[in-house]
Amino acid sequence: MFSLKRYFRGAVFATVVLGAAWMAILHVPAISLAADKLDQNDQVADGQPADNSKSVVHLYFSDRENSFLSAEQRTLLHTGDVVEFSKAIIEVLIQGPREGLMRTIPSATTLHSLYVTQDGTAYVDLAATIKDAHPGGAHSEQMTIFSIVNSLILNVPEIDAVKILIDGSESMTLAGHIDLRFPFRANMLLIR
Numbered sequence: 744m745f746s747l748k749r750y751f752r753g754a755v756f757a758t759v760v761l762g763a764a765w766m767a768i769l770h771v772p773a774i775s776l777a778a779d780k781l782d783q784n785d786q787v788a789d790g791q792p793a794d795n796s797k798s799v800v801h802l803y804f805s806d807r808e809n810s811f812l813s814a815e816q817r818t819l820l821h822t823g824d825v826v827e828f829s830k831a832i833i834e835v836l837i838q839g840p841r842e843g844l845m846r847t848i849p850s851a852t853t854l855h856s857l858y859v860t861q862d863g864t865a866y867v868d869l870a871a872t873i874k875d876a877h878p879g880g881a882h883s884e885q886m887t888i889f890s891i892v893n894s895l896i897l898n899v900p901e902i903d904a905v906k907i908l909i910d911g912s913e914s915m916t917l918a919g920h921i922d923l924r925f926p927f928r929a930n931m932l933l934i935r
Contacts, residue, residue, distance in 0.1 A: 795820050795821070795822050796820075796821055797818050797819065797820055797821060798818070798819055798821040798828070798898075799816060799817070799818050800816070800817055800818075800819055800832060800894075800898040801814035801815070801816055801817075801894075801897060801898060802814065802815050802816075802817055802832065802835060802836055802840075802890075802894050802898075803815075803847075803889070803890045803893045803894050803897075803934065804836075804839070804840040804844035804845060804846060804847055804890060805844060805845040805846070805847050805886045805890070806844060806845070806935065807843070807844070807845060809845060809882065809883065809886060810935075811933055811934065811935035812847075812886065812889060812890060812893060812933045812934050812935070813844055813934070813935060814934070815840050815841060815843075815844055817835060819831050819832065819835065825859055825899060825901045825902075826857060826858060826859055828899060829857050829859065829865055829895055829899055829902065830854060830857050832894050832895060832898060832899070833854050833857060833867060833891065833894075833895070834854060836848055836890060836891065836894055837850070837852050837853070837854065838850075847886050847887045847890035847891075848869075848873060848887060848890065848891070849872055849873055849876035849877060851872045851876055852869055852870055852872045852873040852876070853869070853870040853872065854867070854868070854869060854870075855868040855869065855870060855910070855911060856868045856911075859901060859902060862903075863901060863902055863903035863904065864902075864903065864904045864905070864906055864926050865895050865899075865902045865904070865905045865906070866906050866908060867891060867895070867905060867906070867907050867908065868908040868909075868910070868911055869907065869908070869909055869910075870909075870910060871909055871910045873887070873909065873917065874909055874914065874917055874918065877917060877918045878918075879918045879919070880918065880920075881920040881921070883918070884916070884917050884918040884919075884920045884921050885920075885921060885933070886933070887917060887918075888907065888917060888921060888923075888927060889927070889929075889930045889933050891905060891907065892905040892927045892928070892929060892930065893929050893930065893931075893933070893934065896928070896929040897929055903928070904926035904927060904928055905926060905927050906923075906925070906926040906927075907923050907927075909923075
């Protein structure tokens with residue numbers, strides 16, 4: 744005998760089973776997408792953003808009288824990688840100022856490498872051109888060194904000191920006056 748109650752129970756059961764099957768099929772990609780989003784969020788939390796952003800930096804070049812360092816504001820790409828961001832700062836310093844200030848690094852200088860230790864010391868390895876093409880003089884030497892040092896330390900929070908290398912080796916001086924054998928800290932007294 745036909746029972747309406749049994750018919751509805753069977754129909755409800757079939758609907759629940761089929762609905763669950765469809766839900767499982769439809770939600771697998773959604774779960775996968777959610778897992779992908781979670782991985783991207785984890786990368787952001789680890790300091791490696793999924794997309795690049797820009798940072799405003801202050802690069803220090805010499806004033807017209809070569810008496811002090813003055814800041815020139817630039818916007819640079821910042822991927823979250825401290826070393827790559829630091830390299831970008833040095834490359835722009837080498838290119839020189841846009842207007843009103845004087846370059847502190849000879850234009851033919853190239854950056855060989857740069858790395859940052861866990862204690863916050865940046866090692867900047869420059870080509871010998873920085874030494875060979877340098878105009879000389881104690882004050883010019885000081886301006887070159889602290890153009891590099893201040894531009895890195897004052898823009899990259901992870902850097903506390905800067906050690907300058909030439910062609911991969913320690914050098915006694917850059918142009919005969921200032922000892923390069925030890926890392927430098929920022930010199931705020933040179934900035935105007």
